[in-house]
Amino acid sequence: MDIKENIQRIAATLPAGVQLIAVSKTKPAEAIEEAYVWGQRAFGENRPQEMAAKYQRLPKDIEWHMIGQLQEKNVKYIAPFVRLIHSVDSLKLLMKIDREAAKCCRTIDCLLEFHIAEETTKSGLTYEQAVGIVESEEYRELKNVRIAGVMGIATYTEDAEQVRREFRQLKQMFDRLKELYFTGKPEFKEISMGMSGDYRIAVEEGCTMVRIGSSIFGRREYMNTK
Numbered sequence: 001m002d003i004k005e006n007i008q009r010i011a012a013t014l015p016a017g018v019q020l021i022a023v024s025k026t027k028p029a030e031a032i033e034e035a036y037v038w039g040q041r042a043f044g045e046n047r048p049q050e051m052a053a054k055y056q057r058l059p060k061d062i063e064w065h066m067i068g069q070l071q072e073k074n075v076k077y078i079a080p081f082v083r084l085i086h087s088v089d090s091l092k093l094l095m096k097i098d099r100e101a102a103k104c105c106r107t108i109d110c111l112l113e114f115h116i117a118e119e120t121t122k123s124g125l126t127y128e129q130a131v132g133i134v135e136s137e138e139y140r141e142l143k144n145v146r147i148a149g150v151m152g153i154a155t156y157t158e159d160a161e162q163v164r165r166e167f168r169q170l171k172q173m174f175d176r177l178k179e180l181y182f183t184g185k186p187e188f189k190e191i192s193m194g195m196s197g198d199y200r201i202a203v204e205e206g207c208t209m210v211r212i213g214s215s216i217f218g219r220r221e222y223m224n225t226k
Contacts, residue, residue: 003031003035003038004034006215007020007022007216010216013200014203014210018207019209019210020212021042021209021211021212022042022044022213023195023212023213023216023217024043024054024217025044025047025068025213026050027213027217029054029057031217032058033058035217036058036059036062041063042062042065042083043064044213045064045065045066046066046067048066048070048077049077051064051066051077051082052078055078055081063083063084064081064082064083065082065083065086066085067192067211068087069087069123070085075096075100076100079097079100079104079106080104080106082108083109084109084110085108085109086111086113086151086211087123087151089112089113090133091132091136091138091139094110094133094139095138097110097145098145099144101144102144106144107143107144108146109148111147111190112130112133112177113125113151114127114130114150114170114173115152116153116154116166116167117154117166118157118162124152127173127176130177131177134177134181135181146187148187148188148189149174149190149192149208150191151192152166152170152192154166156197160198163201167198167201167206167207170193170205171205171207189208191206191209192207192208192209192210192211193210194207194210194211195210195211195212196212196213
């Protein structure tokens, strides 16, 4: 697996304004180092302890993105350094991130994760639940988090039109939230959608970030963080 060639090939398909998040979950630090040498700086992880172990070992100008489900008890592991949390799916989690960010004297950017897929196993908010968060008194009192946009995962299917509809739905929810709640807030700008198998559709439907792992690093390799 030629990591350099894969990064260059994928980057060549991305228009200006779309950031490549290299999904390095389960990959050893050596693979991340190789991607880093060829200019990749943003990496996505889904296990907080694994991300923290890699952060300690790897260059400090790496942007670390938390892309998997995040339990409140694990926020403390990544709060000192995480660049963006893509997977906020409750007010309670957002409040916990705010508390941990305050301890680190930081403001942490977060994305609201929406459930746009048909699979019930995928997590995420409905539009009504997201509105409930941003209209709540508790949200208005948060000082150390910023909602920077939205994230969603499409159904795993060969039906490209279904994937397109789901991505389009996410873009529409972003636009609605921007108009109603985030007008004049330039930080609300990110639409994180698209993975190795469907990122080209996501680009066509307006994403600003794609999360690509296997097309860069190959199949999963489980690392020992101890």
